[in-house]
Amino acid sequence: MSMKKRYFIMTGLIMLTITALVLSFQAVFASTPLDGEEALGRTLAKQAVKNSKRWTTVDHAKIDALNRDFTSGEEITQACLSCHSEAAIQFHKSIHWTWLASGDKSDMRYGKAGYSVNNFCISGNAMEDKGCLSCHPAWNKKGVQGEVNCLQCHNSSGFNFNEALGDIEAFSKDGDPDTKEMMKDLQNEVKEAVVKINFPTRKNCGDCHFTGGGGDGVKHGDLDTSLTKPNRLLDVHMGTDGKDFSCTRCHTTVDHNIAGRIYTNPAVATRKSLLEDDLAPKITCESCHSSEPHKNDSKMNDHTDVVSCQACHIPTYARVNPTEMWWDWSKAGKMKDGKPYVEEGPFGKPVYKSIKGEFKWEKNVVPEYFWSNGSQTSTTADDVIDPAQIVKVSHPVGDRTDPESRIFPFKIHRGKQPYDKVHKKLLAPMLSGEKGYWETFDMNAAIEHGNKTIGIPYSGEFDYVETTYAFPITHMVAPKENAVNCTQCHIRENSRLASITELYMPGRDKSNLFDTIGWLSVFGALAGVLLHGLGRFFTRNGKEE
Incomplete structure (x- = not known):
């Protein structure tokens, strides 16, 4: 065999080896397969929200108890309770009412009505700081001594009931005919607005949770008024051009207790998908997407036991x-x-x-x-x-x-x-x-x-x-x-996870032992291919093709 031919054979073997190694690394680190198969997590999520449109069997505009003149918020609440007889009893046991994690005044440790503090407005001062009570769902900032204001969470009119009812109360003490006429007009506005009853919307929840700490976006960072009518780029679940989820789509509610973390208590004890328990709260990503949301052969599924979906x-x-x-x-x-x-x-x-x-x-x-x-x-x-x-x-x-x-x-x-x-x-x-x-x-x-x-x-x-x-x-x-x-994340400089040091992360971390093993494997594979090629070459007994 000529030297030129031998050269081309050896070059080809080396190129094949390098190509094989490159393809191997691509296969290991590929985040998604190239086929058209849909990820399991996406399929399950579509099924979970297949029939997500809300429906109701009542038109509140036809309820006699609501078609009357109201002079106070307490009267409106009594009208609500004439049908929803257990609502106030349930709500009085929820953290949205008690502002205590335990729900019990005997345990004041955690909660705005207890000893909890933050580094914003610092303390709710046991509900005595009236500046905080605009977000407590009782009429006229009366705290737990007042009546439940059902409309704070269940009305879509945007009407200022507290202001209107306060004016009505003041006007009722004035005998002037013009004042009485103004009061009648206000009562008609209240009557028109009070029947606009709904399940809690993003705006209902956001009136408090988007502006906590005294202003828009002060507290959470991922909750502000931009989520009232977001697009899909801002949030794929709440986007009005996407799924248009309300908050309660994930923060599921039982007896007015809303799923979510409460101070030291996690939102859920264990992560379960709806396949495992169809009555489980939908508060976790796994609820709808499962613990292996990506396509079956995706490397990303190997991360879900360590990395949260949110990360x-x-x-x-x-x-x-x-x-x-x-x-x-x-x-x-x-x-x-x-x-x-x-x-x-x-x-x-x-x-x-x-x-x-x-x-x-x-x-x-x-x-x-x-x-x-x-x-x-x-x-x-x-x-x-x-x-x-x-x-x-x-x-x-x-x-x-x-x-x-x-x-x-x-x-x-x-x-x-x-x-x-x-x-x-x-x-x-x-x-x-x-x-x-x-x-x-x-x-x-x-x-x-x-x-x-x-x-x-x-x-x-x-x-x-x-x-x-x-x-x-x-x-x-x-x-x-x-x-x-x-x-x-998998990068030596400026990794997002630079602060997470309890585990070895390929690409970010350097280990002399792992590097040595890795390079020995690479050179070993290359040497194996070359030795095999040389062996084949020198054992041909000098025969020319």
Whole structure:
């Protein structure tokens, strides 16, 4: 055989070896197969929402109890209860009413009506801070002493019932004929609006949950007014040009108890698909998509026991509206010409308010990632802290060894808030009302009043401590084509999962042992092919073709 022919044979063998290795790596790391088969998770999800259109057997405009003049919210509630006799009893046991995680006043540890604090408006002061009660579903900010306001969650009119009914009450005490006529007009408006009854819409839920903490997008990052009428690019489930889901499509409800995490309690104890339990809450991705949502031969299915769906399918949050990332109470109280002021910054959002302090806002925020089993720690006003450290007011619970834990995306809100220098506890200043900070600008007096309200002793000495508060990111699910790319995590520099160090991640991590084994395998395979080719070549007994 000529040298030229031998050269071409050897070159061909080497090229075949390299091609085989490249194809092997592509097969291992491919995220989706090339065939047209639909992913199992998508098929199951379509089946789960096949008959998702709401239907009803009642027209509330034809209900006699609602076709009358109302002079108070309590009268409207009694009209509702004339048919829905058990609704108030059920609702009085829910956290939306009690604002206590336990639902029982004997356990005040967790809840806005208890000892819970955050690094936003800090405390609900046992429902005595009236500024918080606009989001409590009782009439006229009466808290648990009032009647349930059914319309806050079940009316689609957008009508301001509290204002109208307050005017009606005032007009009823005036004998002037013109005033009586105005009252009659208002009563007709109330009567027209009160019959617009519905299952809770995104706007009903969002009136509180989109603006928690005192403004649009302040708290969650993945919940703001952009989700009232989002498109599919913002959220594939809630997009009006997509599935147009309401919140209760996933936050399923039994006896007015709505599925979801409550302080330290996870949303569900175990992940189950509807195939395993057709009555399971639909609060997890696995409920509709199963634990192996991708195509059968997809490498991505090997990730679901370690990586949450949200980690890949929510690349950023606050994609339309900005979200608050920093709140420094230590800067509050500054005045201009003896008066409180507001300073506006980027995105048209305040970066300073005399009544609240300093803020920072961001858009298109990449989440921070932690191990999470669905539960979170919660530091209360009754817990001792270490002021020399950053205090984690709320933080995910989980680790690599916990089978229920997954790598999960979070918004971490940072700030500074007051703490007791003697008792080493976070404090609960009263903000609204005559004795509140927003009226007096006296933080010490506001703390004294607030802590007395919740029953926690205050030494009279305070300072400020840096804190963090973690919010799980689970809304604003992007279309699959916009999901996080493999190389955004499996990369040496600037990996999204740089903080997750408890496991070896190919592409991100370097191990001399693994690298040696890998290169030995590559060169071993190459040497095997070359030796085989050489063996075949030199054992031909010198015969020429």
